[in-house]
Amino acid sequence: MWSNRTSPTLYERQQTRGRVRPAWSNIDLTGGRAKACAALRVAFGLLWAFAAWWKWQPAFQHTFISQIASAQAGQPQIIQIWLSWWIDLISLNPLLFARVEALTETALAFCLLAGLLSNLMYVIGILLSVVIWATAEGFGGPFQAGVTTDIGTGLAYALLFGTLFVLSAGQYYGIDRWLTPRLGPLGWLASGALPRRNPESEFGI
Numbered sequence: 001m002w003s004n005r006t007s008p009t010l011y012e013r014q015q016t017r018g019r020v021r022p023a024w025s026n027i028d029l030t031g032g033r034a035k036a037c038a039a040l041r042v043a044f045g046l047l048w049a050f051a052a053w054w055k056w057q058p059a060f061q062h063t064f065i066s067q068i069a070s071a072q073a074g075q076p077q078i079i080q081i082w083l084s085w086w087i088d089l090i091s092l093n094p095l096l097f098a099r100v101e102a103l104t105e106t107a108l109a110f111c112l113l114a115g116l117l118s119n120l121m122y123v124i125g126i127l128l129s130v131v132i133w134a135t136a137e138g139f140g141g142p143f144q145a146g147v148t149t150d151i152g153t154g155l156a157y158a159l160l161f162g163t164l165f166v167l168s169a170g171q172y173y174g175i176d177r178w179l180t181p182r183l184g185p186l187g188w189l190a191s192g193a194l195p196r197r198n199p200e201s202e203f204g205i
Contacts, residue, residue: 038173045112055102064098071138115174120189122165129158
């Protein structure tokens with residue numbers, strides 16, 4: 001039997017001592033842990049700012065295809081076919097693809113540093129990191145004893161973006177703390193919770 005009690009609103013679930021608390025998590029960092037979470041986000045943003053600066057250099061943008069092609073060396077045939085497909089796609093307009101990557105990394109860096117539109121940026125960061133890992137890094141391969149030392153940084157970056165998402169890191173010393181409640185239903189783009197459907201409303205109760 002459904003209870004007649006009205007469920008807490010999205011904003012009631014989100015607001016906790018001036019911070020935006022994700023409704024799907026009990027994580028609510030305070031004090032030193034909140035500062036450490038913010039410091040981790042900012043440090044990650046600095047890494048992306050460093051990477052973005054190099055992506056804007058002509059030496060990178062004019063050798064974009066060759067960098068992906070170099071990942072084919074020593075790879076199994078199926079991965080070489082996969083990389084060849086990407087090379088054919090990028091060959092349509094290499095400079096455009098290079099500048100889109102540079103612009104995306106610049107946006108990631110800025111938003112990580114500022115704690116702005118964090119959830120959106122984390123998702124974009126995960127997708128970009130996985131694409132880089134599966135193309136320019138060749139899935140971390142080729143895997144050869146005495147040569148391979150790790151599985152590639154792209155996958156690790158994707159996992160770190162996921163960690164920041166779970167921690168709702170943008171709310172700690174970031175613009176999202178102020179912005180999220182002001183975005184209303186779109187607050188999930190910043191550091192708010194994803195909208196949830198009220199089961200009671202589905203049955204008209």
